[in-house]
Amino acid sequence: MVTDNELSNATPKQRAAVRRTRTVARILDESVRVPGTNFRFGVDPLVGILPVSGDTAVAVLSFYIVFEAVRLGVPPKTLAMMGLNIAADVVVGSIPILGTLFDAVWKANVRNVALLEEQIEKSE
Template identity: 45%
Template structure:
């Protein structure tokens, strides 16, 4: 059995990302949409299904030995598209525009070409995202307790 190189795997994943994000041209524009966005239009299960399909690229990145922080950044792209995608109408527009699969394959390609640079950038992005998430979570918890305290005090 012939071994395929990381470059060849990246090329195959680029084709998959193109199908998922850009296969269908919109007449009269430079915009393209893909199956990922169309699947996301299915009420209830579309965004979850599209997110699950997107994890195949993530799985292949893990098999290629991509570092955890780069995979984490790829996962953030999928989660962002999946979470925002559930918002009616706006989420569907976001799905068509964000193109997480294309972003993830670009990260993978950059990692294959310049591993240290991508690893550093991804580490920074993941850390900033986690810190931001924790800050928002902390503010929500503080707000909830403040509201409860105000309600108790008012009674």
């Protein structure tokens, strides 16, 4: 992820949106560190254990990042890439056991925040 200093030319609205999306991504993808390692996972693989409803609930939360990107005028191509990240997370995440492991490493939300930050950098 980009540091706040690297977004120094971003508007206050953009910086606020990035902070909000980073928070969502951290909760869903990186809120818990595995002791003795640098590996982190979030709520996504835990909620994803629930068949269908878990992955659906996480997908709805994941689309918040896309919503923020739309509000900031991110190009349709990037929005499509964000949607594909979420779709992969939902489809593969729906597979019992393998899906939970995939959710722990794929980190669609962190990827989507990185795409958002990249677009903000380009617009500066």
